Amino acid sequence: MAIMMPAADQAVLNRRDAIVAALRAIVPGEGVIDSAAEMLPYESDGLMAYRQPPMVVVLPDTTEQVSRVLKYCHAQGIKVVPRGSGTSLSGGALPLADGVLLGLGKFKRIREIDFDNRVVVTEPGVTNLAISQAVAHAGFYYAPDPSSQIACSIGGNVAENSGGVHCLKYGMTTNNVLGCELVLMSGEVLRIGGKAAENAGYDLMGIITGSEGLLGVITEITVRILQKPETARALMVGFAEVEAAGECVARIIGAGIIPGGMEMMDKPAIHAAEAFVHAGYPLDVEALLIIELDGPGVEVDELIKRVEAIAQGCGSTTCQISTSETERNLFWAGRKAAFPAVGRISPDYLCMDGTIPRGALPKALARIRDLSAKYDLRVANVFHAGDGNLHPLILYDANQPGEMERAEAFGADILRACVEFGGVLTGEHGVGIEKRDLMPEMFSEIDLNQQQRLKCAFDAQGLLNPGKVFPTLHRCAELGRMHVHGGKLAFPDLPRF
Amino acid sequence: MTAEFGFESVDTLRVRDPKDVEEVVRAAIAGEQPLEIIGHGTKRLIGQPMATNAVLDVSALNAVTSYEPNELIITVQSGAPLADVQSLIDSKNQQFAFEPMDTSALLGVSGNGTIGGMIGAGLAGPRRIKAGGARDHLLGAHAVSGFGDSFKTGGRVVKNVTGYDLCKLLTGAWGTLAVMTEVTLKVMPKPESERTLVLAGLDDLTANRAMTAALGSPYDVSGAAHLPGSVFGSAAGALARLGEAGRAVTMLRLEGIAASVADRAGSLGNALAAFGAVEMLQDDASAAAWAEIRDAGPFAASGARGLWPVWRIVCPPASGGALGMALARESQGDVIYDWGGGLIWAALPPKPDAQAALVRARVDAAGGHAALIRASDEVRRSIDVFQPQPAGLAALSERIRNSFDPRTILNRGRMLRGPVT
Numbered sequence: 001m002a003i004m005m006p007a008a009d010q011a012v013l014n015r016r017d018a019i020v021a022a023l024r025a026i027v028p029g030e031g032v033i034d035s036a037a038e039m040l041p042y043e044s045d046g047l048m049a050y051r052q053p054p055m056v057v058v059l060p061d062t063t064e065q066v067s068r069v070l071k072y073c074h075a076q077g078i079k080v081v082p083r084g085s086g087t088s089l090s091g092g093a094l095p096l097a098d099g100v101l102l103g104l105g106k107f108k109r110i111r112e113i114d115f116d117n118r119v120v121v122t123e124p125g126v127t128n129l130a131i132s133q134a135v136a137h138a139g140f141y142y143a144p145d146p147s148s149q150i151a152c153s154i155g156g157n158v159a160e161n162s163g164g165v166h167c168l169k170y171g172m173t174t175n176n177v178l179g180c181e182l183v184l185m186s187g188e189v190l191r192i193g194g195k196a197a198e199n200a201g202y203d204l205m206g207i208i209t210g211s212e213g214l215l216g217v218i219t220e221i222t223v224r225i226l227q228k229p230e231t232a233r234a235l236m237v238g239f240a241e242v243e244a245a246g247e248c249v250a251r252i253i254g255a256g257i258i259p260g261g262m263e264m265m266d267k268p269a270i271h272a273a274e275a276f277v278h279a280g281y282p283l284d285v286e287a288l289l290i291i292e293l294d295g296p297g298v299e300v301d302e303l304i305k306r307v308e309a310i311a312q313g314c315g316s317t318t319c320q321i322s323t324s325e326t327e328r329n330l331f332w333a334g335r336k337a338a339f340p341a342v343g344r345i346s347p348d349y350l351c352m353d354g355t356i357p358r359g360a361l362p363k364a365l366a367r368i369r370d371l372s373a374k375y376d377l378r379v380a381n382v383f384h385a386g387d388g389n390l391h392p393l394i395l396y397d398a399n400q401p402g403e404m405e406r407a408e409a410f411g412a413d414i415l416r417a418c419v420e421f422g423g424v425l426t427g428e429h430g431v432g433i434e435k436r437d438l439m440p441e442m443f444s445e446i447d448l449n450q451q452q453r454l455k456c457a458f459d460a461q462g463l464l465n466p467g468k469v470f471p472t473l474h475r476c477a478e479l480g481r482m483h484v485h486g487g488k489l490a491f492p493d494l495p496r497f
Numbered sequence: 498m499t500a501e502f503g504f505e506s507v508d509t510l511r512v513r514d515p516k517d518v519e520e521v522v523r524a525a526i527a528g529e530q531p532l533e534i535i536g537h538g539t540k541r542l543i544g545q546p547m548a549t550n551a552v553l554d555v556s557a558l559n560a561v562t563s564y565e566p567n568e569l570i571i572t573v574q575s576g577a578p579l580a581d582v583q584s585l586i587d588s589k590n591q592q593f594a595f596e597p598m599d600t601s602a603l604l605g606v607s608g609n610g611t612i613g614g615m616i617g618a619g620l621a622g623p624r625r626i627k628a629g630g631a632r633d634h635l636l637g638a639h640a641v642s643g644f645g646d647s648f649k650t651g652g653r654v655v656k657n658v659t660g661y662d663l664c665k666l667l668t669g670a671w672g673t674l675a676v677m678t679e680v681t682l683k684v685m686p687k688p689e690s691e692r693t694l695v696l697a698g699l700d701d702l703t704a705n706r707a708m709t710a711a712l713g714s715p716y717d718v719s720g721a722a723h724l725p726g727s728v729f730g731s732a733a734g735a736l737a738r739l740g741e742a743g744r745a746v747t748m749l750r751l752e753g754i755a756a757s758v759a760d761r762a763g764s765l766g767n768a769l770a771a772f773g774a775v776e777m778l779q780d781d782a783s784a785a786a787w788a789e790i791r792d793a794g795p796f797a798a799s800g801a802r803g804l805w806p807v808w809r810i811v812c813p814p815a816s817g818g819a820l821g822m823a824l825a826r827e828s829q830g831d832v833i834y835d836w837g838g839g840l841i842w843a844a845l846p847p848k849p850d851a852q853a854a855l856v857r858a859r860v861d862a863a864g865g866h867a868a869l870i871r872a873s874d875e876v877r878r879s880i881d882v883f884q885p886q887p888a889g890l891a892a893l894s895e896r897i898r899n900s901f902d903p904r905t906i907l908n909r910g911r912m913l914r915g916p917v918t
Contacts, residue, residue: 116709116815139715161658168655174662175633190889195813197625197839198669200866200884201894201912203632206665210658227715250567256590256686295717296764299757355654357568387656388568427656435659442659443649450648450901451661457896469660482644482903484527 003050003091003433005467008098012078016055019078023058023100026068031106033057042083042101046148047091047434049350049404054081054095061106063181063189063219070217071187073100079463080185082213084124084156087148089351090432092160092212092468104155107219110134117195119178121222124155128162131223140225143170146428147336155218161210163428165261165335168386169294170226172428174209181220182208185459194222207454212430213465215458229294232260233304234328237311238285238318242266245287246361248314249385252291253358255310257303260294262386263335266365269342269380269393273334276341281334282318289385290331338382339393346378346395350407354418355427358388367417368392375410377403389427390418416441431469439471448472453479509552515639515647515678521553522676522906523645531909534672536576536611540618542604544671544911545882546874555613558678566591569684570636570653575613575677582612586684594685595630596622596791603807603871605798613677619669622791623720623750626712626814626836632668634683640667640675643902653681666897672908674901688752692762693720693778693786695739696747696769701725701825701834704747705818707772708837711749712814714768716761720750720787721837723818728795728802728831735785736794739778747772750787790835793842798871802831805844806851806872812865814839820863827859828852853880860884881914 012019016034024032033039034056044051060066073080079099086093095101107123110131114121115138120131128149132141145164146152152162158180163172170176179193192208193199208215239245245264252259265273265281265288274281281288289311293303304321311319322328334341342349356364365381372379378395392414396407415425415435419442425435439448448470455462456476466473512518525532533549535541536556558574561582565571566589573582579597586592598620599609616638621630637651650663666674696707704723711718724736726743739746749765751758766775778786789795796802812820817838825832830845830852845852851872860867866884869877886894895913898905 114815115713117813118713161662163656163658171629171633172656172658174665175629184893188889190893191887192890194864196811196865197814197836198630198811200811200868201886201890202670202674202897203665203668204890204893204897206632206662206668207897209665210662227713229717230715253569254567256689258686295753296715296757296760298760299754302754302756355652355656357565357570357654359565359568384656388654389656423654424652424657424659426659427654428658430658431660439660442652446646447648447650448660450642450646450650451663453900454661454663454666454897457893457900480900480903482526484523 003436005052005096006473008096012098013055019076020056022072023056023069026072027058027060027065031059031061033059042086042095042103045083045086045088045091045093047089047094047432049398050091050094050433052095052097054101055098057101057103059103059106063183066102066183066217066219067187067189069100069102070183070185074186074461074463077461077463079466081465082217084153084159085127085151087152087156088160088430088432089353090426090430090434092430092432094433096467102217104153107155111220114195115140118225119195119222120225121220122154124218124221125153128152128154128157135225139228141228142176142223143226144173144176147339154221154223158209158218158221159211159213160430161428163389165263165384168262168384169258169260174206176224177205177209177221178224179205179222180208180218182216182218184216185461185464212432212469214455214469215464229260230296231300232292232294232328233300234290234292234322234331235304235307235311236320236331237289237291237316238282239287239289239315240285240317242287242365243362244315245289246358248289248311248316250358251310251314252307253386255306257306259291259386261290261292263290264288264383264385265335265338266381268378269338269382272341272345272380273338276344277333277337279330279334285317290335335382342380342393342395347397347399350394350396350411352390352392352394352411352414353426353429354415354423355387355389356418356421356423358385360421360423361385364390364417364421368414371410371413375406377407377410384427388423412438433468436469437471439469449474449479456480509554511554511557513557515641518553518555518641518676518678519645519647522641522643525551525906526645526904529904531906534676534908536614537578537608539604539606539608539610540600540614542606543600543618543870545914546878547908548910549908553676555676555678556611561585562679569655570681571684572653572679572681573612574679575611577612579609579612579615590687591684592687593634593682594624594628595634596624597631598622599792602797602799603793605803612680616668616677616680617670617672623722623787623835626721626839627717627719628685632665635664635668635680636683637681638664638667638677639679640677642675643904643906647678651681655683671911673898673912674907676907690755690758691750691752691780691783692758693783694749694762694765694769695776695778696772697776698744699723699747699772700745701818701822703772704745704834705815705838707747707769708749709815710769711765712837714765716751716765717753718749718765719752720748722790723747723834724795725825725832728833730801734789734794735782736789739786748786748790750783790833793833795831795833796842796844802844805830805847806876807870808843808845808856808867809870810841810843810860810865810867812839812841812860812863816863817841820859820865824856824859828855849876850880851876883912
């Protein structure tokens, strides 16, 4: 394993039987799993190259049980790793050998649907898609739509601040959640926000969203729901050069049009997807854009015309416009199946997730091509073009000695390039363990210390999901120390009034 | 040290760069002298009166670092005047979609303040129901913590989940966590046209139902406000013309390309037929009316309610009508509604406690929270300006504040009443 996790505490492991018994007293029946065979499904998440059986799995089904489990672990100094559906692509739910894996899978109930306030109050184990399905009869839906929405849980979405193809127009998870019930590592239960647009005081919902399970365990969430747009239509536009496709994206945004979704695929991704789903993608283009416009029929028709004209002005070589829902879904089918499609042409692949300014797309793709040659590994690119979020898929074979390490080094170089071009390490998959050791590429020690101090405000002993996000762990007392600089004023000429 | 710094009298230190900010904060730590952080100082009248005796003025940090219209982002220093930045992005037909409130008329001061003040206060206007608040538009920040250290958070791209999103904490923190020196904000295209449907004569409960119906429709409503007839005695400008003969008005805004707005206006009018006949405000007239709503115009300091304390109440939108009506009746005050009922501005007849006991009881019961945005120094000294929090949340908030500013150097006491330990 290339990523080092915190060393297991032998003293805790020696007490395993007693710990299991204590947890069974809190969560009776099948809610505590301690046999190696039954713990197998929990040893990794969506980042499957990394595996680690936990010390024990606990599956509580009430907030009170979660609170008591955390309180017990807090008192005993036992680490805890929370887990939703286990679809994280960054290893956020990777267990620890001496840790309790706290699964929220039994929190499967939608507690309240409130159409008047346009919110759903739900337990965290409910899947993203199930929320939309529960309100579809009234024409509503929950907007963030990560590709894994059939399986991923809303609790995991909050932990990772998940995105999706529609977040250009409708925002990420953080823009669509209003409140939660949060259990701190100490076992204390807090209610944050609710059905109002903003919470009082500091924006705690904002800081919990995207905190990757390091600040607390969520046991209830209030999300905003929206009315479905009247219609949606998509254009599928091919370009002979990636640069022209990038220019097209910039001009659409520059014209004041915010599409519901705007996705790009490069040639290897187009070919893999077409072979898999037969969506009718053109095979002789270097880049394909799928642009979806949604809203009232008259608006969509008008914008389709404008986008088509912009695409032609950028030298598009093919342009198809959906005329039915079936056709629109077919355009999307290839894009949505891009990951498994690539999985068919390679034994293994690594999915990267950097964001760059839109304008840097051509040079980012050129860099990725160079790196592909350098590391002698194939790469296919899918790209949330509207918001600059790149998903290069690095193809490798884990059975070939050294290939996985090479693929990881390739991926790290791509993410360094994203930062170099003015972007960031992760757009929607999270840091987890995958990008943890790259954090210093983007943040100074001071930046990271401030983030860790915030962690201390929630979890002073550092027991909740340690080893994720931060490359170096510090003790809270050390981080809180104030170095008072006495001495002379360094700016005697500073204007005073 | 203290004497050399001149902290003995109220001193204003105008910083020139982020390094200066670090130096001033470090000196303040060493001298145990809390600092008031200001830009243009247009919102100094909001919050608990502070226990500070020196002023850190960031107004000279006023550069636009970069503006990239095609990337939908702008990076500016925190002291940049909001009005200047707004006209810059307006020149590219872009805007801050959350419609930052201009508090100057309400507070009776001049000027619309700085970008830093806009984020620190986090007061969003009518479009919040569709586009989100200030917190949804702050992508990245450079700031100096109460440790005297410059740190950065977020980035310069729209989609980013790298590390904790400290931007959310800085927004609406009233300068109690860190001194922002530079921020990157999301900008959005301005709509090509707008139209407002006006329903007349509805009582607050019926208006709340009409707004709920509109916001639950697929017509993409970007503003939903209600003004009871009683406020028109004090309204001026664009709103005064609407409220002839003291009638209540309910306003629903649609924005977008002209064909779409016209289409949706027809559909929404039909959907709301049960609530009465619909009048229409077009582009400029519509924009002027919404600017008044955004700034709580009927309660302007220069108007008939200018001397009354003003509360800003945020609550679940569908319960706004009942809450506002009860408050107005029991306090003998006036209310206006925005965000479909989810934001209530309440101007209440002056009392030593600004009728806090009544407001808190009613607002708590409705699942909302209230902040006293306008009141005399004396009143603000004697009550909690911001919503008191349950013990667990209050303790966590204090631990968070400590993690940024353990010596309570920055805007000491602005958000919390009483001695700070």
